[in-house]
Amino acid sequence: SHHTIDTDAVVVGAGPVGLFQVFQLGLQGLQTHVIDALPALGGQCAQLYGDKAIYDIPALSACSGHELVQKLAQQCAPFAPQWHLGELVNSISRQADGRLEVTTAQGTRLLTRTVFIAAGVGAFMPRPLKLAGLDDFLGQQVFYELHDADMLAGQHVVIHGGGDSAIAQVLECASLPPAQRPTSITLLHRRNTFEAPADMLAQFEELRAQGLIQVAVGQATGIQTHAGKLAALTLLAPDGSTQALVLDILLVKLGLLPRLGPVTEWGLTLERKQLEVDTATFATNSPGIYAVGDIVTYPGKRKLLVCGFHEATLAAFAAIEYLTGQTTPLEYTSSSTRLQQRLGIY
Ligand code: FAD
Numbered sequence: 001s002h003h004t005i006d007t008d009a010v011v012v013g014a015g016p017v018g019l020f021q022v023f024q025l026g027l028q029g030l031q032t033h034v035i036d037a038l039p040a041l042g043g044q045c046a047q048l049y050g051d052k053a054i055y056d057i058p059a060l061s062a063c064s065g066h067e068l069v070q071k072l073a074q075q076c077a078p079f080a081p082q083w084h085l086g087e088l089v090n091s092i093s094r095q096a097d098g099r100l101e102v103t104t105a106q107g108t109r110l111l112t113r114t115v116f117i118a119a120g121v122g123a124f125m126p127r128p129l130k131l132a133g134l135d136d137f138l139g140q141q142v143f144y145e146l147h148d149a150d151m152l153a154g155q156h157v158v159i160h161g162g163g164d165s166a167i168a169q170v171l172e173c174a175s176l177p178p179a180q181r182p183t184s185i186t187l188l189h190r191r192n193t194f195e196a197p198a199d200m201l202a203q204f205e206e207l208r209a210q211g212l213i214q215v216a217v218g219q220a221t222g223i224q225t226h227a228g229k230l231a232a233l234t235l236l237a238p239d240g241s242t243q244a245l246v247l248d249i250l251l252v253k254l255g256l257l258p259r260l261g262p263v264t265e266w267g268l269t270l271e272r273k274q275l276e277v278d279t280a281t282f283a284t285n286s287p288g289i290y291a292v293g294d295i296v297t298y299p300g301k302r303k304l305l306v307c308g309f310h311e312a313t314l315a316a317f318a319a320i321e322y323l324t325g326q327t328t329p330l331e332y333t334s335s336s337t338r339l340q341q342r343l344g345i346y
Contacts (some may be wrong), residue, residue: 005110007033008323010102011081011118012089015043017293017308018118019072024316025116026079027339028328033110035084035102037123038256039145042069044294045305047124047256051197057305068305078344084108088123092266092289100288114319117268117275117284117291118312122260129160129252133223137230142250146172149180156246157182158233160220161253162189167196167204169253174207186214188233188245216245263295271297281318282311288322290315 009025011018014036022032040046045054045065053062063071087104092115095101102110126144134142146152152173159169166187173185187194192215194201207213218235224244225231232244260273269276269285274297277283282290292315293308301307320328333339340346 003109005033005082005108007031007110007112009033009114009116009319010035010100010110010112011116012092012102013043013118013120013293013295014038014041014083014085015118015120015293016045016068016072016305017120017312018043018116019069019076020309021116021118021292021312021315022079022081023072023076024312025319026076026081027333027342028316028320029342030114030316030320030323031079031081032116033082033084033112035087035089035104035108037086037088037125037259039086041073041083041085042066043120043124045069054305079342088125088262090262094286098288113323114288114290116312116315116319117263117289117295118293118308119260119263119291120258120294122258123262124256125259126252127254127257129220129254131220131223131233133225134230137223137250141230141248142252144252146251149173149176152176152182152249153180155182155248156184156186157249157251158186158188158216158245158247159251159253160188161255162187162191162194163253163255164196164200165255166253167194167200169251170207170213171200171203173251174212182249184214185212186216186245186247188216188218188220188235190217190219192217216243218243218245220245277311280314282315283318283322288319290319 009030009032011021011032011034014034025032046069050066051064053064055062087106087108090105091103093101099111099113100115159166170187218237220233221236222234232246235243235245237243275284275291275295277291277296277298279298282292284291292311294303317328331339
């Protein structure tokens with residue numbers, strides 16, 4: 001089912017710097033394929049401080065993480081990037097013909113002449129629940145991401161976690177129409193305290209007071225099976241007692257964990273788990289592979305958005321010269337008809 005995509009440029013990471021990389025490559029006339037492990041755009045901006053204000057973006061005296069991501073996505077939209085979201089880049093390797101082969105854990109394969117690694121602090125992956133035998137039920141009764149709410153109807157559903165994503169999942173389950181509603185909804189957390197925006201917590205406490213949701217406090221230590229199915233989690237309660245939490249469906253919502261892993265396995269020169277780059281071109285040691293944003297290191301590097309935006313600009317110039325073998329003159333978006341055509345203004 002998976003075909004090979006042929007392209008000139010692949011951007012690894014749809015964080016703020018990856019998005020601006022798409023824009024700069026677009027100005028140079030390149031269309032990009034963008035891959036991110038997350039199902040949403042924005043990297044750290046969206047995941048770690050979406051609703052907080054940023055004050056040091058040039059000409060934007062204040063904007064939230066989510067607003068910045070939305071503006072970056074809008075800015076690169078004229079260049080019609082192809083998104084591959086929810087896909088983890090596993091490998092980048094060079095083919096005999098010099099092109100780079102990029103593959104994802106989800107089976108997408110791309111052949112490209114340039115790659116831009118904007119991997120930040122690593123691929124954001126769901127924090128795994130590690131219990132012996134639990135993974136056998138992955139995709140059957142255990143889920144990190146709920147794709148189909150229909151399967152919850154009439155089931156005993158346990159949601160594990162105590163932060164934003166767990167609380168949001170509880171609220172979503174509790175608001176399902178009657179035909180899809182679970183028989184029971186239980187939030188399992190180590191403590192009886194939860195961290196989420198105040199309005200969400202208020203809704204949560206109200207549902208709890210109405211008896212529409214339950215809370216189980218304890219540490220999951222194992223699983224119990226019955227007739228080949230996952231039947232319960234074994235819980236160690238705060239008082240030291242052991243209980244069984246019966247369930248049909250387990251939704252694991254323990255938050256996200258950045259996983260640097262793959263980036264360190266692509267044969268690129270690293271210093272303290274960051275990619276070394278030439279600050280004139282943002283090229284790595286491997287021809288055609290560039291790196292920008294929080295993933296890179298060089299003398300004077302600062303992990304700031306503006307620095308990443310500068311890096312992406314120079315990487316795009318370097319890449320077009322690498323691809324064409326010609327020097328690229330500087331053109332201004334305010335006056336170049338060629339750039340304005342690419343932007344779809346003409
Ligand atoms: P990231 O934002 O980390 O995005 C990288 C993306 O790549 C992620 O979405 C990840 O899932 C994806 N990825 C990585 N590896 C893979 C892979 N193998 N396969 C698929 N996808 C992959 N900076 C400022 O300038 N001003 C501020 O006010 C500011 N406030 C901040 C507040 C907080 C709380 C934090 C944590 C940071 C703040 N920063 C601020 C720093 C800023 O957020 C980072 O510099 C910026 O996010 C870096 O962008 P990036 O695109 O390089 O990486």
